[in-house]
Amino acid sequence: MTDIVTTVSSWPGVSVAPHRFGGREFTVGGREFGHDHGTRQVDLPLTKRVRDVLVAEGATDSHHLFPESGWVSYYLDGGSESGALRLLRIAYLHHVASLKRRATKRGESLGPLDAVDVAAELDALDPSDDLRDAFGPVPA
Template sequence: MTTTDSDITTEVGSWPGVTVGPHRFAGTEFSLDGREFGHLHAGWQVDVPFTRRLRDALVAEGAAAEHHLYPESGWVTYYLDSEAGSAGAVRLLRLSYLARVAALRRRADPPGELEGVDVAAELARLDPSDAVRTAFGLDPVEG
């Protein structure tokens, strides 16, 4: 694993409730409550699932590319080509994680370790575009 892989895996693996394991098509998978929210392919690429609306906003603003194999899906691909690439990958994985946390909270019994995750505050720290805020169901002005 490269330093970038290790940095990404260490960061993402430290988030509440995250499970890190091997991905079925090689690489490292990140899951929350048994559902994948992204995976890393050995130092060169990160694939991340979103709702189609959120994926469209991220692709339109250049934060990610359409998935390299399934461009019509909600998945995006992000290529790691520098240290800035590592930060961009972690940001996308965090957005996917927060979307999953929000979805779990809509259930009757979200995992207890997620109680301390403030989705709105975390999104504000990521400073998303109005289109991304809207795709998350937030008012673009209020956040």
């Protein structure tokens, strides 16, 4: 988990703090985009549409307690951190895209998040067409 926390905390605008159910919570723009449960699992809030695609593709599982929500649970199974990092990056970009769309409508700046090119970052993850469609409009 050290690598995950180090990597995620280096992303623009990310804060890491203790989570109310243990582990660490990752936030951007004041919104949680994931938390860990020690070295066992990572939980991430997504839209149901994005969740459905990722679960169907076998990238993650529905949330262990709330399977009908947009939340997903990714089990680390002995150190499979690359899958967790990819999902955290997807959740991060999804949240940043939402924040950017809202800020654009209001004519506001997001500080360091203004420099995040969501479209290019998403392309770098090589998403399936289904995931790209589920992501919705992607601001630069």
